Amino acid sequence: MSYPSSPSPSKTASRSRVRRAGACAGVLLASVTALFSAGALHAAPALAAPTEQSSATAAVQPRSKERVTAAVLRLDGASREPVLYGRDAPYDTASIIKVDILAALLLQAQDAGRQLTDQERALAGPMIRNSDNAATNVLWRKIGQAPGLEAANKRLGLTSTKGGPGGKWGLTQTTASDQVRLLRAVFDTAGTPETHSSALNAQSRAYITSLMSRVAKDQAWGVSAASGTEWALKNGWLQRTTSGLWDVNSVGRVTVDGHHYLVAVLSDGSASMSDGVSLVERTARQAVAAAARR
Numbered sequence: 001m002s003y004p005s006s007p008s009p010s011k012t013a014s015r016s017r018v019r020r021a022g023a024c025a026g027v028l029l030a031s032v033t034a035l036f037s038a039g040a041l042h043a044a045p046a047l048a049a050p051t052e053q054s055s056a057t058a059a060v061q062p063r064s065k066e067r068v069t070a071a072v073l074r075l076d077g078a079s080r081e082p083v084l085y086g087r088d089a090p091y092d093t094a095s096i097i098k099v100d101i102l103a104a105l106l107l108q109a110q111d112a113g114r115q116l117t118d119q120e121r122a123l124a125g126p127m128i129r130n131s132d133n134a135a136t137n138v139l140w141r142k143i144g145q146a147p148g149l150e151a152a153n154k155r156l157g158l159t160s161t162k163g164g165p166g167g168k169w170g171l172t173q174t175t176a177s178d179q180v181r182l183l184r185a186v187f188d189t190a191g192t193p194e195t196h197s198s199a200l201n202a203q204s205r206a207y208i209t210s211l212m213s214r215v216a217k218d219q220a221w222g223v224s225a226a227s228g229t230e231w232a233l234k235n236g237w238l239q240r241t242t243s244g245l246w247d248v249n250s251v252g253r254v255t256v257d258g259h260h261y262l263v264a265v266l267s268d269g270s271a272s273m274s275d276g277v278s279l280v281e282r283t284a285r286q287a288v289a290a291a292a293r294r
Contacts, residue, residue, distance in 0.1 A: 063271065064245070064269060064270055064271040064275065065243075065245060065268075065269035066267065066268075066269045066270050066275075066276075066279055067086075067089075067267060067268055067269050068086055068265065068266070068267040068279055068280070068283050069084070069085065069086035069087060069088055069089060069091070069175070069176045069265070069266050069267075070084070070085040070086060070176060070263065070264065070265045070266075070283050070284065070286075070287035071083070071084050071085070071088070071175075071176035071177045071179065071180045071263070071264045071287075072085070072180075072261055072262070072263050072287045072288055072290075072291040073180050073183075073184070073261065073262040073291075074259055074260070074261050074291055074292070074294075075187065075188060075253075075259075075260040075261065075262065076259055076260065077294075080184075082176075082177055082180040082262070082264075083287075083290070083291050083294065084176065084177060085283065085286070085287045085290070086176075086283075088175050088176055088177050089175065090160065090162075090173040090174065090175055091173070091174065091175070091176075091247065091249065091266040091267070091268055092170065092171055092172070092173060092238060092247050092268065093161075093164075093169075093170065093171075093172040093173070093174050093236055093249065094170050094236030094237055094238035094247050094248075094249055095131045095133075095136075095170065095234070095235065095236030095237070095238075095249075096174075096179065096234050096235065096236040096249045096250070096251050097149075097164075097169050097170065097172045097174075097236070098127050098128055098131065098136055098234060098236075099128065099182065099186070099208065099212070099234045099251065100149060100152075100153065100158075100161070100172075100182055101127070101136065101139050101140055101143060101149065101169065102124050102127065102128060102139070102208055102211075103152060103156060103182065103185065103186065103200060103204075103208065104143040104148055104149050104151075104152035104153075105120065105124065105139055105142060105143050106200060106204040106207065106208070107152045107155060107156075107199060107200065107204075108143060108148070108152070109204075110200075110201055110204065116207075120139070120142070123135040123138055123139050124139065124211070125211060127139060128208075128211035128212060128215065128234060129211055129214055129215050129216055129219070130215075130216050130219070131215075131219060131234075131235070131236075136169060137167065137169075140167065140169045141167075145163065145166070145167070145169075146162070146163025146164060146165070146172070147163070149161075149163040149172070150162070150163055153182075155199040156181065156182060156185040156199050156200070157181045157184070157185060157199075158174075158178045158181050158182055159178060159181070160174065160175045160177070160178045161173065161174040161175070161178045162174075170236070170238055174266070175266075176264040176265070176266050177264075179251045179264035179266070180262050180263075180264050182251075183251060183252070183253065183262040183264065184262060185199055185200055185205075186200065186205050186208050186209060186212075187205070187209065187232075187253045187260070187262060188262070189202075189205075209232055212232035212233055212234055212252060212253075213231070213232040215233065215234070215235075219233075219234075219235055220233075221235065221250070221277055221281065222235045222249075222250025222251075222252070222265070222277070222280055222281060222284065223250045223251065223252045223254055223263040223264075223265060223280075223281075223284045224252070224254065225281035225282075225284050225285055226254050226256065226261070226263060226281075226284040226285045226287070226288035226289075227254035227255055227256055227288075228255065228256070230254070230255040231252055231253065231254045231255065232252050232253050233250060233251065233252030233253075233254075234250075234251055234252060235248075235249065235250045235251075236248070236249045236250075237249070237273055237276065237277075239273070245268065245269050245270060245271065246268070246269075246270040246271070246272060246273050246275070246276045247267065247268040247276070248267050248268075248270060248273060248276025248277055248279070248280050249264075249265065249266045249267065249280070250263075250264075250265050250280050250281075250284065251263065251264040251265070254284075254288065256288060256292060257292070259292070261288050261291060261292075263284055263287065263288060265280045265283050265284050265287070267279050267280055267283070
């Protein structure tokens with residue numbers, strides 16, 4: 001009768017390395033899942049140098065399935081409806097929803113005849129300027145999650161935005177034209193009650209504008225590529241756990257040759273965050289330039 005021979009030391013070490021690698025992969029997957037459940041999974045800043053990838057990782061990098069839509073409204077133009085570039089389909093918001101959450105919070109405070117509390121301001125600032133997810137989690141619950149958001153959006157004139165399930169505010173669905181409607185509620189001082197621009201009072205609009213005009217340096221990309229030095233914006237990015245592809249969005253107001261434009265660029269299906277940022281910035285420049293020629 002023959003017996004299996006004992007493994008050699010080199011094979012034993014190799015199997016040990018495989019077991020350790022598998023354990024590390026399990027920890028990494030659990031960490032990603034936990035981050036995603038908070039609402040939106042943020043990566044390193046877009047302009048950071050990419051980390052080195054092994055050939056094995058590069059071989060399984062997801063293929064791009066990019067899709068992008070832009071909506072642009074010139075504030076001093078004759079029309080009150082945005083010009084669309086691409087199909088006005090729903091996209092996940094990722095962190096651009098944070099502007100909408102703040103608008104809902106301010107509307108609720110207005111209804112109660114009060115200012116934001118010190119605690120609310122201490123959360124709202126980092127939520128917009130640094131895209132802080134922990135602060136967003138608190139304020140999302142504060143406004144009543146999706147039902148509270150949607151009640152506010154009816155007053156702000158949004159018609160195609162559906163709040164994310166439970167605590168997953170980053171999975172709120174919206175369209176580029178709806179994001180311009182939200183931007184009008186913040187930046188369009190020439191509106192009338194019929195256009196919903198007066199739902200936020202002047203103080204609330206000024207507060208949102210001040211935060212969007214002073215985002216942290218690592219957040220200063222996106223629609224600002226279509227402007228010079230004057231802009232106010234909020235960006236969002238999210239890597240999908242199922243496909244590995246990226247949602248990258250940017251909304252805000254830019255100034256070009258003395259004219260103010262409201263710009264929303266929504267995208268998904270990029271193979272990397274940097275690809276998504278490039279797509280959004282390229283689209284923003286093209287869309288604003290086309291709107292300027294009208």
